[in-house]
Amino acid sequence: MPLIKHGKLVEDIWHETDDFTDVQALAPLGPVIVPLDVWRQHRDEILAIGCALGLRLAPGQTPDLVATDLHRFGVIALEFAKFTDGRAYSQARLLRERHGYKGEIRAVGEVLRDQLTFMLRCGFDSFSLATPQQARTILEAVDDFAHWYQPAPDGRATIPTLRRRTLDNADRPASDCAAAWAY
Amino acid sequence: MYRYDEFDHAFVAERVAQFRDQIERRISGELSEDEFKPLRLMNGLYLQLHAYMLRVAIPYGTLSSTQMRKLAHIARTYDRGYGHFTTRQNIQYNWPKLAEVPDILDELAEVEMHAIQTSGNCIRNTTADPLAGVAADEIEDPRAYAEIIRQWSTLHPEFSFLPRKFKIAVTGAPNDRAVTRGHDIGLRMHRNIKGEPGFEVMVGGGQGRTPILAKTIRGFLPVDHLLSYLEAILRVYNQLGRRDNIYKARLKIMAEDLGAEALAKLVEAEWEQIRHYTLDLPLEERQRIAAYFAPPAYDDLSADHPALDEAIAADESFAAWVESNVYDHKKPGYAIATISLKPHGGIPGDASAEQMDAVAGLAEQFGFGEIRISHKQNLILPDVRRADLYRLWQALGGLGLDTANAGRVSDIIACPGLDYCNLANARSIPIAQRISERFTNIKREREIGEVSLNISGCINACAHHHVANIGILGVDKKGTEYYQVTLGGAANEDAAIGTIIGPAFDEWQIADAIETIVDVYQQLRNSDENFIDTYQRLGPQPFKEKLYASDQARKAG
Numbered sequence: 001m002p003l004i005k006h007g008k009l010v011e012d013i014w015h016e017t018d019d020f021t022d023v024q025a026l027a028p029l030g031p032v033i034v035p036l037d038v039w040r041q042h043r044d045e046i047l048a049i050g051c052a053l054g055l056r057l058a059p060g061q062t063p064d065l066v067a068t069d070l071h072r073f074g075v076i077a078l079e080f081a082k083f084t085d086g087r088a089y090s091q092a093r094l095l096r097e098r099h100g101y102k103g104e105i106r107a108v109g110e111v112l113r114d115q116l117t118f119m120l121r122c123g124f125d126s127f128s129l130a131t132p133q134q135a136r137t138i139l140e141a142v143d144d145f146a147h148w149y150q151p152a153p154d155g156r157a158t159i160p161t162l163r164r165r166t167l168d169n170a171d172r173p174a175s176d177c178a179a180a181w182a183y
Numbered sequence: 184m185y186r187y188d189e190f191d192h193a194f195v196a197e198r199v200a201q202f203r204d205q206i207e208r209r210i211s212g213e214l215s216e217d218e219f220k221p222l223r224l225m226n227g228l229y230l231q232l233h234a235y236m237l238r239v240a241i242p243y244g245t246l247s248s249t250q251m252r253k254l255a256h257i258a259r260t261y262d263r264g265y266g267h268f269t270t271r272q273n274i275q276y277n278w279p280k281l282a283e284v285p286d287i288l289d290e291l292a293e294v295e296m297h298a299i300q301t302s303g304n305c306i307r308n309t310t311a312d313p314l315a316g317v318a319a320d321e322i323e324d325p326r327a328y329a330e331i332i333r334q335w336s337t338l339h340p341e342f343s344f345l346p347r348k349f350k351i352a353v354t355g356a357p358n359d360r361a362v363t364r365g366h367d368i369g370l371r372m373h374r375n376i377k378g379e380p381g382f383e384v385m386v387g388g389g390q391g392r393t394p395i396l397a398k399t400i401r402g403f404l405p406v407d408h409l410l411s412y413l414e415a416i417l418r419v420y421n422q423l424g425r426r427d428n429i430y431k432a433r434l435k436i437m438a439e440d441l442g443a444e445a446l447a448k449l450v451e452a453e454w455e456q457i458r459h460y461t462l463d464l465p466l467e468e469r470q471r472i473a474a475y476f477a478p479p480a481y482d483d484l485s486a487d488h489p490a491l492d493e494a495i496a497a498d499e500s501f502a503a504w505v506e507s508n509v510y511d512h513k514k515p516g517y518a519i520a521t522i523s524l525k526p527h528g529g530i531p532g533d534a535s536a537e538q539m540d541a542v543a544g545l546a547e548q549f550g551f552g553e554i555r556i557s558h559k560q561n562l563i564l565p566d567v568r569r570a571d572l573y574r575l576w577q578a579l580g581g582l583g584l585d586t587a588n589a590g591r592v593s594d595i596i597a598c599p600g601l602d603y604c605n606l607a608n609a610r611s612i613p614i615a616q617r618i619s620e621r622f623t624n625i626k627r628e629r630e631i632g633e634v635s636l637n638i639s640g641c642i643n644a645c646a647h648h649h650v651a652n653i654g655i656l657g658v659d660k661k662g663t664e665y666y667q668v669t670l671g672g673a674a675n676e677d678a679a680i681g682t683i684i685g686p687a688f689d690e691w692q693i694a695d696a697i698e699t700i701v702d703v704y705q706q707l708r709n710s711d712e713n714f715i716d717t718y719q720r721l722g723p724q725p726f727k728e729k730l731y732a733s734d735q736a737r738k739a740g
C-alpha cells in the first residue's frame with residue numbers, strides 16, 4: 001500500500017501479518033507491526049526475536065495499556081475502522097502529549113484526504129493509503145488552513161498565541177501573560 | 184458584539200474555500216455521497232426530502248442589523264424569500280442549490296458568519312441565554328465564554344469525529360433561558376464565596392428518544408479552567424462513547440450507563456492530567472473577549488413613563504403585547520422586546536426577507552443595531568427605550584410581527600416535520616397552525632397565561648417536546664399520522680420531562696385535545712397559577728379523565 005511519511009511518498013519498511021500462530025515465524029519478516037493483543041500475549045517471545053517492532057492499536061485501545069513499552073516501538077499504527085470513527089485522534093494525542101512518544105504514528109484503514117489535516121494536527125506523521133491516486137492528491141489538503149485555534153501536538157502557533165504576539169508588539173510591553181490562552 | 188480579527192476572517196475564508204473544493208469534488212463524482220456526507224454535515228448542509236437544507240449558525244443568538252440584512256439577502260437571492268429560525272440559534276434555508284452553497288458561505292463570511300459545525304457528529308454551535316447582557320438577573324454576560332468555546336471547538340483536531348452530535352449551552356444567569364439541562368454540556372454561572380465567577384458543569388442531557396436531563400458533575404469550575412475541563416469531558420466521551428448504535432451514542436447514554444458519579448471521576452482524572460499545561464484562560468484573555476460584549480452607550484433614563492402607562496391603559500392590544508412580549512431590562516428606562524415569529528395560523532419560526540430587513544431597521548431605530556434569536560424561535564430587540572415601545576409595536580403591526588403571544592399557548596415551537604424532514608413520522612407545521620388558530624382570541628390567551636407547547640415530527644425531538652408543559656410528538660401508526668401528548672415538562676431552571684398522558688390522537692382530534700387540556704386547566708387552576716403549577720398540583724388524572732371520557736363512555740356503553 002502506498003505510504004506517505006513526512007509529506008513524501010516512501011517505501012514502507014514495515015511488515016504486517018494476520019498470522020501469529022508461530023511467533024518465531026515473524027523473525028524473517030524483518031521490521032514487523034504486531035497488534036496489541038498479540039503483543040500482550042507473547043511479549044517476551046516477541047522481544048526475544050530481536051527484530052524491529054511496531055505496534056498496532058485498534059480503536060478504543062488506549063495507549064495507557066502499553067505505556068511502559070512504548071519506547072520499544074518504531075511505529076505505532078492507529079486504525080481508522082471507518083473514517084467517521086474518531087477515536088484514533090485521541091489515541092494519537094495521548095501518545096504524543098501524555099506519553100511523549102517520538103516515533104512514527106501511522107494512520108491505517110480508511111484514511112481520506114479530508115481528514116488529513118486533523119490527523120496531522122493530532123500527531124500522525126505517516127499515512128497508509130488505499131490507492132496511488134490518493135497518494136497524489138491527499139497532500140493538497142495540507143495547506144487548507146494557515147492557522148488553527150487549538151493547541152495540538154503539531155506544535156504550530158495557535159491563533160490565540162499569534163494574537164497575543166500581535167498585541168504585544170503593537171502597543172504594550174510583553175506581559176507575563178504573553179503566552180496567554182496558552183492555547 | 185464580537186468582531187472578527189484578521190485570524191478569524193482568514194480562517195472562515197479558508198473554510199469556505201475548502202468546502203467549495205469538497206463540493207466540486209462531489210459534483211465531479213470524485214467523492215461518493217457516503218464520503219461527502221460527513222463533510223457537508225460539518226458545514227451545516229443536509230439532504231432533505233425535496234432539496235438540500237443549509238443551516239447557518241447564529242453564535243449565541245446575537246445578530247447585528249448588518250448580518251440580519253445579509254440573511255434577508257440570502258433568502259431572497261438563493262432561496263424562496265424566507266428563512267426559518269431554529270431552537271438552537273440557527274437559521275435554516277430550505278431550498279439552496281448545491282452548486283451555490285459556496286457563494287452563500289462567501290456572502291456570510293463577509294458579515295462574519297458561517298455554517299461551521301451546525302450539524303454532524305461534532306461540537307455544534309454553542310448556544311446561550313438570548314437575554315445575555317441585558318437581563319437583570321445576570322452574573323456575567325455568557326457570550327464571551329460562548330465565543331471562546333466557539334473558537335476552541337471550531338474544527339477541533341481531536342473532536343471532529345465524535346460518536347454523535349455534541350451540544351453545549353451557556354447561561355450567566357440563575358434563571359435558565361438556554362435549556363442548559365437539555366444539552367450534552369450545560370454551563371450555568373455561579374459565584375463562589377469569594378465572589379469569583381465559575382460554572383456549574385452539567386453533562387449528559389439531551390432530547391431524542393431517550394430524553395434525559397443533564398446532571399451536575401462539578402458544582403463550581405473556576406472560569407479560567409473552562410477549556411481544559413471541556414477538553415477532558417470531550418476526550419472521555421470521544422474514547423468511551425458508544426459507536427455501535429446511533430441511538431446509544433450520545434453522551435447522555437454513556438452518563439446513564441456509567442452513572443454520573445463514575446463519569447465525573449473519569450472526567451476529573453483526565454482533567455488532572457491536562458489542567459496545568461494546555462488550555463488556560465487567563466483573566467487578560469477573558470477580558471479581551473469580554474470587551475467585545477461591553478454594554479452599549481445607554482442613556483440615563485427615568486424608569487417612569489406616564490405616556491407608556493397611558494397607552495397601555497388606552498389600548499388593550501398594546502397592553503396584551505407589553506404583558507407577554509416585553510421583559511425588564513437591567514437598565515432603567517429600557518426594555519427587552521420579543522418579536523413573535525408565531526402569527527396565529529403561521530409557520531413557527533419563519534421570517535420573510537422583507538420582515539428580516541425591516542427588523543434590521545427597527546433594531547437600529549429602536550436600539551443599537553442588535554437582534555437576538557431565542558430558543559423559542561422568536562426574535563428579540565434587546566435595548567428598546569420604554570418610551571419607544573408604543574411606536575415599535577405600531578411598526579411591528581405593519582409587518583405582521585406584533586402578535587402578543589410570547590410565552591403563551593400559541594407561541595408554539597415546531598420542528599419542520601414531514602413537510603421538509605426525511606426522518607419525520609408526521610407533519611408538525613400544519614398541526615401547529617391548526618392549534619394556534621384555536622387561540623386567536625387575545626383575551627383568552629392572556630387568561631390562559633404562561634404555557635409552553637412544542638411539537639416534534641418524530642422521536643428525534645428537535646422541537647424539545649419532552650421539556651414542554653404540553654408536548655406533542657408525531658408518531659406513525661400503520662401509515663397514518665398520530666400525535667402523542669406529554670404533559671408536565673419544563674425547560675427552565677426547574678427542568679422536567681413530561682409524561683405521556685394516554686393514547687395518541689389523530690390529526691383531526693389533536694387540536695380538540697389541546698383545547699380540552701387548556702379548558703381543564705382553566706377550570707381547575709387556583710387564581711394565579713400557571714399551567715405547570717396546576718399540573719404539578721393535580722397530576723395527570725383530571726386531564727386524562729376529560730380527554731378520554733368519551734372512550735370510557737364507549738367502553739361503559
Ligand code: SF4
Nearest residue numbers: 598604607640641645
Ligand atoms: S423532530 Fe424529527 S421530524 Fe422534526 S425535524 Fe427533528 S428529525 Fe425531523
